[in-house]
Amino acid sequence: MLTFLLWILLLVIAPPLALLALVLYPLVWLLLLPFRIVGIAVDGVLKLIWAVVTLPARVLGWRG
Template sequence: MVAFLLWLLLLVFCWPIALLAIVLYPIVWLLMLPFRLIGITMTAVFSLLGAMLMLPARVLRGRPA
């Protein structure tokens, strides 16, 4: 019986937080989308720069002596 009352107490305290999370999650996702796109772009730029800087070393390493 005590466990059931604890579950009811948890329900009473947590359902507003759960509803708030359901409502706010799409808004937060939309707000974070530009930052994710900037992060993907920066990763691509740094990968390109790294590949360009490592290209001479790969060309020289692959050439027979």
């Protein structure tokens, strides 16, 4: 909601810049999408490694 209000304010102050932002936002989102997917995959791999490393301690009764 705050983003929308800021965009409306920008539309009132500088309409060409607001329209440019409106057009470029989906393009930037599409360009950054692969990095988000890689980040999710790396997070999953790191959690898997952490689970494998701490498995012996959890089997022996460590509560973490």
